[in-house]
Amino acid sequence: MSVGVIGAGAFGTALAISLSRNGPVDLWSRSETHANAMRADRENRSRLPGVALPDALRVTSDITRVAGNRILLLAVPMQQLRSVLQAHAPDFRDRFLVACCKGIELDSGIGPLGVISSLLPAARAALLTGPSFAHDIARGLPTALTLACKDGDLGKALQHELTTANLRLYRTRDVTGAEFGGALKNVVAIACGSVIGAGLGESARAALMTRGYAEMRRMAIVLGAEPETLAGLSGFGDLALTCTSDLSRNYRLGLTLGRGETFDSSVTVEGVATARAVATKAAAMGLEMPITQSVVGLLAKELTITDAMADLLSRPLKEE
Ligand SMILES: NC(=O)C1=CN([C@@H]2O[C@H](COP(=O)(O)OP(=O)(O)OC[C@H]3O[C@@H](n4cnc5c(N)ncnc54)[C@H](OP(=O)(O)O)[C@@H]3O)[C@@H](O)[C@H]2O)C=CC1
Ligand SMILES: O=C(CO)COP(=O)(O)O
Numbered sequence: 001m002s003v004g005v006i007g008a009g010a011f012g013t014a015l016a017i018s019l020s021r022n023g024p025v026d027l028w029s030r031s032e033t034h035a036n037a038m039r040a041d042r043e044n045r046s047r048l049p050g051v052a053l054p055d056a057l058r059v060t061s062d063i064t065r066v067a068g069n070r071i072l073l074l075a076v077p078m079q080q081l082r083s084v085l086q087a088h089a090p091d092f093r094d095r096f097l098v099a100c101c102k103g104i105e106l107d108s109g110i111g112p113l114g115v116i117s118s119l120l121p122a123a124r125a126a127l128l129t130g131p132s133f134a135h136d137i138a139r140g141l142p143t144a145l146t147l148a149c150k151d152g153d154l155g156k157a158l159q160h161e162l163t164t165a166n167l168r169l170y171r172t173r174d175v176t177g178a179e180f181g182g183a184l185k186n187v188v189a190i191a192c193g194s195v196i197g198a199g200l201g202e203s204a205r206a207a208l209m210t211r212g213y214a215e216m217r218r219m220a221i222v223l224g225a226e227p228e229t230l231a232g233l234s235g236f237g238d239l240a241l242t243c244t245s246d247l248s249r250n251y252r253l254g255l256t257l258g259r260g261e262t263f264d265s266s267v268t269v270e271g272v273a274t275a276r277a278v279a280t281k282a283a284a285m286g287l288e289m290p291i292t293q294s295v296v297g298l299l300a301k302e303l304t305i306t307d308a309m310a311d312l313l314s315r316p317l318k319e320e
Pocket of ligand 1: 009031080084102267268
């Protein structure tokens with residue numbers, strides 16, 4: 001099946017590079033100028049510098065051209081997914097849509113597949129998520145991801161179509177677990193970056209990763225997810241990657257918060273909106289999510305790291 005990628009950012013470009021090892025791939029940018037530059041340079045200098053675009057990767061700013069493919073990967077930031085779908089819904093009809101974003105929508109509290117089904121109820125959709133940095137995928141380094149799809153047969157077909165020699169896909173039907181694991185790990189990564197940036201040590205980071213994982217499980221399981229999904233690539237796997245590497249933008253934002261520095265607001269950091277969305281949702285569900293709450297407070301500058309740690313350490317003692 002032919003593949004098109006919507007969104008020529010770091011991840012969309014990396015996936016297009018990787019998949020073009022299987023056959024031709026169309027990569028769509030909303031900007032004609034950006035598409036022209038990528039075609040001329042055979043590189044995405046603004047979002048993924050240093051990796052050549054293979055000949056089989058065709059760059060376009062023409063939505064009808066990319067939408068001619070059977071499988072469309074949606075590689076745009078979570079908070080933009082709805083507007084992209086609204087703008088191009090007629091072009092996406094009868095396509096297999098694979099959301100590649102990680103987050104929870106701020107206004108609705110739902111994840112990428114929820115957004116797709118709210119706008120296109122008949123769409124056949126899946127989610128691609130898990131531990132991977134765009135540069136690693138683009139350079140052909142070994143990577144394993146999760147393909148989540150409620151429809152088992154479609155999930156199998158997409159798993160085969162989107163696996164490459166270096167990109168190995170596992171599949172699950174637990175879309176809720178995959179959506180919430182991938183979204184919440186970014187919030188925990190901001191928390192972990194903050195404590196490292198503030199010089200509070202590796203032990204504090206390990207505590208936040210573990211208790212953050214407990215928050216991920218708590219919310220996802222109440223929403224119907226399987227615990228095993230949270231323990232898999234889309235949950236624990238991505239948590240491990242994002243909370244320990246300064247290649248992660250979420251972790252780097254945390255580092256700057258911890259150091260009292262400012263972060264470039266043009267960079268995509270999914271955990272910012274997701275922390276707020278999840279905190280609101282947790283309150284409505286009556287769930288305790290103290291680390292998420294602390295991240296919301298830090299981002300809003302209502303809390304310092306010292307306050308946040310004091311709050312977390314003084315919570316009532318309980319069983320693990
Ligand atoms: N980078 C990574 O390593 C990974 C990223 N992801 C996920 O992929 C998703 C995208 O991230 P990433 O590619 O890194 O982000 P980038 O910031 O690199 O790129 C975002 C892309 O989306 C485009 N875009 C934004 N809004 C719209 C819109 N309304 N219509 C059309 N295009 C739009 C941008 O276009 P423009 O340049 O014109 O603004 C840009 O090309 C995120 O959810 C992220 O969590 C997942 C795994 C790894
Ligand atoms: O999702 C990612 C790794 O799996 C990328 O992380 P960042 O969005 O924090 O850069």
